Amino acid sequence: MRQTNVLVIGGGPAGLSAATAAAQCGARVILVDSSSRLGGQLIKQTHKFFGSREQRAGTRGIEIARLLQEEAEAARVEILPETAALGLYSDGVVTLEKNERLIKLKPERLVVATGASEKTLAFANNDLPGIYGAGAVQTLMNVHGVRPGQRAVMVGAGNIGLIVSYQLCQAGVEVAAVVEAAPSIGGYAVHASKIRRLGIPILTSYSIKAAHGGETLEGVTVWQLNEKWQGIPGTEQVLAADILCLAVGLTPLTELLWQAGCQMEYIPELGGHVPWYDENQQTSVPGIYVAGDAAAVEEASSAMVTGKLAGLASAHSLGLCPDFPVLGEKVRQELTQLRAGPTGEKIRKGLGKLRARSRPGAM
Ligand SMILES: Cc1cc2nc3c(=O)[nH]c(=O)nc-3n(C[C@H](O)[C@H](O)[C@H](O)COP(=O)(O)OP(=O)(O)OC[C@H]3O[C@@H](n4cnc5c(N)ncnc54)[C@H](O)[C@@H]3O)c2cc1C
Structure with a gap:
């Protein structure tokens, strides 16, 4: 030994x-x-x-x-x-x-x-291919040189969510939105400003309701949350995406x-x-x-x-x-x-x- x-x-x-x-x-x-x-x-x-x-x-x-x-x-x-x-x-x-x-x-x-x-989230169809942790997306792009898809939705506006959103754009991926359950952005203002300057909306008090697709992810439904962090019926928006990136801690x-x-x-x-x-x-x-x-x-x-x-x-x-x-x-x-x-x-x-x-x- x-x-x-x-x-x-x-x-x-x-x-x-x-x-x-x-x-x-x-x-x-x-x-x-x-x-x-x-x-x-x-x-x-x-x-x-x-x-x-x-x-x-x-x-x-x-x-x-x-x-x-x-x-x-x-x-x-x-x-x-x-x-x-x-x-x-x-x-x-x-x-x-x-x-x-x-x-x-x-x-x-x-x-x-x-x-x-990485932590994950519970929502309908959260096991569809195309749904990743933010770290996995970074590994694909920055270690292996692989673009993970065409259009992404990011969940989480902490530093990791904001930085990986920016890196997705650098890799040529369109970022449809950053969705954040808390009423305010958790990451540094400097990272949030970079995202906003790219025209990407940061939706605070919003979360994922469900993912959709057949063999792979095709879109996600997001909805607004009330002060108890419960989804508000009638506020749903469907966003087309082939990547859903979870940066939730x-x-x-x-x-x-x-x-x-x-x-x-x-x-x-x-x-x-x-x-x-x-x-x-x-x-x-x-x-x-x-x-x-x-x-x-x-x-x-x-x-x-x-x-x-x-x-x-x-x-x-x-x-x-x-x-x-x-x-x-x-x-x-x-x-x-x-x-x-x-x-x-x-x-x-x-x-x-x-x-x-x-x-x-x-x-
Ligand atoms: C997107 C993103 C942006 C970040 N930006 C910043 C920043 O700007 N500034 C900053 O200060 N921090 C930043 N961080 C945070 C920082 O990267 C982490 O806090 C830091 O890497 C933690 O270091 P660690 O050594 O504890 O763990 P890690 O860096 O996770 O290293 C752990 C290592 O342990 C190995 N390992 C695990 N289990 C085993 C096992 N059983 N046997 C053998 N090996 C094992 C793993 O392979 C890994 O190499 C960022 C993180 C992310 C994800």
């Missing part, structure tokens, strides 16, 4: 940052990712990132992925692409699958940075943490079920850390910082990183700054709830 100081599961911005931080402290680090290309969500983000300068705002997501991978390689992280973590067991063994072969690994410390999966991918017996909490503001974790990203199971969207659905900037914190803390717990008391505090302050202001309100509320839940083992 293979052994290592630190195993990082997930090679998105959180995992790459965790691996680099731990390796720079002198830990032997292995990073695995089920995908063939490292970077997680970043490999499909062709736009220049918002966020803070320290976390590379103004650089395109795909470029940030490349830079983070180079840093991990320079720190001598052993990277295993196309390697999926399948199970975490109570004896500390992790099972990995690569090329249809099973590998057993026993790390001294583990960082889980598996990201998040993400939920942390935490199956491995459930398996490991981590204490889990349901906190809607953090995206759903998340593990309990302390101020250094350590879960209720000593030696298992969590970072990025798996800990709380946020942004790449905070994913990089929580990853760095988990990497430093895991190395420190192995007797490395003697400067951790100072360094860790600096990184936590970076996080506080990232989460300041109105855009961080939801995450601050969620983390407040998480911290209020009893610390594992506490009476």
Whole structure:
């Protein structure tokens, strides 16, 4: 059985940052990712990132992925692409699958940075071919160079819905409308303005009633919602579309943490079920850390910082990183700054709830 100081599961911005931080402290680090290309969500983000300068705002997501991978390689992280973590067991063994072969690994410390999966919606015919999550559409267009269709309707006017609508237009797809159930647009005004300048209507207090088609999607019925978020009969509009794109939120991918017996909490503001974790990203199971969207659905900037914190803390717990008391505090302050202001309100509320839940083992 293979052994290592630190195993990082997930090679998105959180995992790459965790691996680099731990390796720079002198830990032997292995990073695995089920995908063939490292970077997680970043490999499909062709736009220049918002966020803070320290976390590379103004650089395109795909470029940030490349830079983070180079840093991990320079720190001598052993990277295993196309390697999926399948199970975490109570004896500390992790099972990995690569090329249809099973590998057993026993790390001294583990960082889980598996990201998040897309949520979906319940409506009539929601299984018709042509109905996608926004991330899937981005993968088709920006990773594989495939135009997903001719005319799209987007559901969700958060940043993801607005950015992917713009990218659909860049790919030559007509966007009929962006439909948003909330009474106001959730994404940044700068992204909404770009959509409006293209002449695309953003219908707030609207949702999907049904999808229509035979073999594939041909159109959707949208309708207005009342203050209880119920559809108002008589307000239906039928929009022709061969793509329906759902950008209605993400939920942390935490199956491995459930398996490991981590204490889990349901906190809607953090995206759903998340593990309990302390101020250094350590879960209720000593030696298992969590970072990025798996800990709380946020942004790449905070994913990089929580990853760095988990990497430093895991190395420190192995007797490395003697400067951790100072360094860790600096990184936590970076996080506080990232989460300041109105855009961080939801995450601050969620983390407040998480911290209020009893610390594992506490009476
Ligand atoms: C359209 C869109 C636009 C965005 N724009 C911005 C922006 O402008 N600024 C910003 O800061 N953020 C932005 N974000 C958010 C940002 O991309 C995410 O918050 C960030 O990528 C989360 O990083 P992560 O490392 O936690 O997870 P991910 O990036 O999702 O990476 C997780 C990785 O884990 C791997 N993995 C999962 N399970 C396993 C397993 N069992 N075994 C092995 N590997 C596994 C996956 O293959 C993946 O590579 C955007 C997101 C989207 C979708």
